[in-house]
Amino acid sequence: MSEIDSLKAQLESLQSEALESFALAASLSELQQLRVNYLGKKGALTEVLKGVGKLPPQERPVIGQHVNATKTALAAALDGCEASLAVKAKAERIEAERIDVTLPGRSSTSGALHPVQQGLDEMTAIFSQMGFAVAEGPEIENEFHNFDALNIPPEHPARAMHDTFFVKEFAEGEQSEPMLLRTHTSPVQIRAMKRFLEEGHEPPLAVVAPGRVYRCDYDVTHSPMFHQVEVFKVDRDVSMAHLKGVLKHFLSTYFEKEVSIRLRPHYFPFTEPSAEVDIGCVFCAGKGCRICKGSGWIEVLGSGMIHPNVLRSVGIDAEAFSGFAFGLGVERLVMLKKGIPDLRLFFENDVRFLRRMGS
Ligand SMILES: [Zn+2]
Structure with a gap:
């Protein structure tokens, strides 16, 4: 397998693995952590980019496009997951704070003289x-x-x-x-x-x-x-x-x-x-x-x-x-x-x- 094909394969598996973990994330903070892991300065995508330097110069733009496409796809997926988690969290909060107006009130009893x-x-x-x-x-x-x-x-x-x-x-x-x-x-x-x-x-x-x-x-x-x-x-x-x-x-x-x-x-x-x-x-x-x-x-x-x-x-x-x-x-x-x-x-x-x- 050529160097460029190997990089493409790496990008593809990285992307599918990332999308899977995004979908499983249960909270916004977990998603934030995944964003850092994949798209951060020391993230998985940066790791892959390190391999680009080994390619002959004419192949670099090609793989560059792939990297950008993966980046865009991951960012979009993260945004989407974030939005749906936010909606879910809001619904849960509303449910948790629901007030049952039919419950009897908590009355305070006041004292009286003997x-x-x-x-x-x-x-x-x-x-x-x-x-x-x-x-x-x-x-x-x-x-x-x-x-x-x-x-x-x-x-x-x-x-x-x-x-x-x-x-x-x-x-x-x-x-x-x-x-x-x-x-x-x-x-x-x-x-x-x-x-x-x-x-x-x-x-x-x-x-x-x-x-x-x-x-x-x-x-x-x-x-x-x-x-x-x-x-x-x-x-x-x-x-x-x-x-x-x-x-x-x-x-x-x-x-x-x-x-x-x-x-x-x-x-x-x-x-x-x-x-x-x-x-x-x-x-x-x-x-x-x-x-x-x-x-x-x-x-x-x-x-x-x-x-x-x-x-x-x-x-x-x-x-x-x-x-x-x-x-x-x-x-x-x-x-x-x-x-x-x-x-x-x-x-x-x-x-x-x-x-x-x-x-
Ligand atoms: Zn009497």
């Missing part, structure tokens, strides 16, 4: 609107504010009825005194009255004090930590009628319907006279049902006229001024309003319950 907190806020707001100032006090109290000043002296049986959590004595310098977790929000009554007088004011004074309280108790209707709202007003000539009016307005506003109330004589050390307050059952409208045990009435809170001893303990003239006070259980009212059967649901942190009650 039902007890909602109740506290609602109740506090109602009293605020009636002109009561909001006050707070410490949850760790001394015996003076929790008991003594509220007309519950150390030997008083009511002291034993409050199942009290005592905490380690707080030593301040030489003095130390027993401390406890407050068993009711009534100590805020004492603190608010004292502060009010210290600031040089004279009654009238009307306060709402929401907060946490603690007792050693745990069952369907009792939790060791629960919430109360303490409400009181001190002024000249405050009477039971004012108490009843405030209660009726509050309860009707809270339950969003006209509720009937009744006051039953009762005993509390810090009020005299004292009354337990019942509302007409909000479930059966007084006809009698399971919740009200057939009576048509539900007990909701304790109330009364502030005992003169309590007013005296903070230095208010009990002859000139009188006041009413009541403390309501927040959980109890929320349970009645929302129809929640078990107090413990509030504190078990079951998200299904909290989601249903959140708003």
